[in-house]
Amino acid sequence: MFGVILVSIGALFGEIYDSIGKNKVESREQSLYTMAFLSLFWGTFFFAAASIVKNDLFIFRLDSLPTFSIRAILEIIQSYFSVFAIVQADRTTFSFLRIITIPLLLLADLFLGYKLGLFGIIGVSIIILTMLILFFRKEIKKKGAGVVVFTAVNAVFTISLFKYNIVHFNSVVAEQLLIHIILLVTFFLFAFIKIKENPFVFLTKPVFILQSASVGLGSIIESFAYNYGVASLITAAKRSAAMFWSLLSGRHYFQEKNIIFKILVSSALIVGLVFLAIN
DSSP: OHHHHHHHHHHHHHHHHHHHHHHHHHTTSSOHHHHHHHHHHHHHHHHHHHHHHOGGGOOOOGGGHHHHHHHHHHHHHHHHHHHHHHHHSOHHHHHHHGGGHHHHHHHHHHHTTOOOOHHHHHHHHHHHHHHHHHHHOSSSOOTTHHHHHHHHHHHHHHHHHHHHHHHHTOOHHHHHHHHHHHHHHHHHHIIIIISOOOHHHHTTSHHHHHHHHHHHHHHHHHHHHGGGSOHHHHHHHHHHHHHHHHHHHHHHTSOOSOHHHHHHHHHHHHHHHHHHHHO
16 A cells, blocks of 8 residues: 555646656747756766765676666667657656556566466456557547557666566666666766757756656655555556646646546546456
């Protein structure tokens, strides 16, 4: 239960980042690379501070290098296409289609020995049926859907590798700090060399400080949540909370339409996720 509460709070902070970032990229006030950089800056700072304040929080084993290296590559791909998907797709389309991660993560957990009971089967069936309805209805805009689906599938691998590493090798702080540093340097170089944009300049402006700090705090909260449950359960709670917050921002910030239909879809998906959690 504690893990569910953590990811719900983290999802709220994540929605603040997504909404500001989407707006600023669409208005050409920042590039995708800078948006990705800002999503990582404060998280990197917080994890670094934690490892300095308490040294025993930083535990990294060289045995993790094979899986850590694969995760680092996949996280670079995930971060870029995630910000691209945020900008391209409606907020509700983004949050709905990201649910695809859940059934796929469940398959990964089954492979690792997690048992799927009757409630789990019902939950997966509801999610799959709802997704099929989404693809054939016009109330949900399909722009950017392909990229969102890609990030949902790729997330299965990044989350599974993260969970595997913190269970068998590294502490949360060490795992996330090193990944954040790799991503931060990568997107800084892309922004500075390719777009001629200095991401650090954006950290002097209040709205971009809010954008960066919100996702940084959210990512820290969500990272620790995975210590309190299986990956599929924690991600299910995260996606449920993300749908709720995206409905609010989509309606009030981006003036998205067909809100009643989207509430019904969101409710159906949450019911499916609840069945998975009960399982």
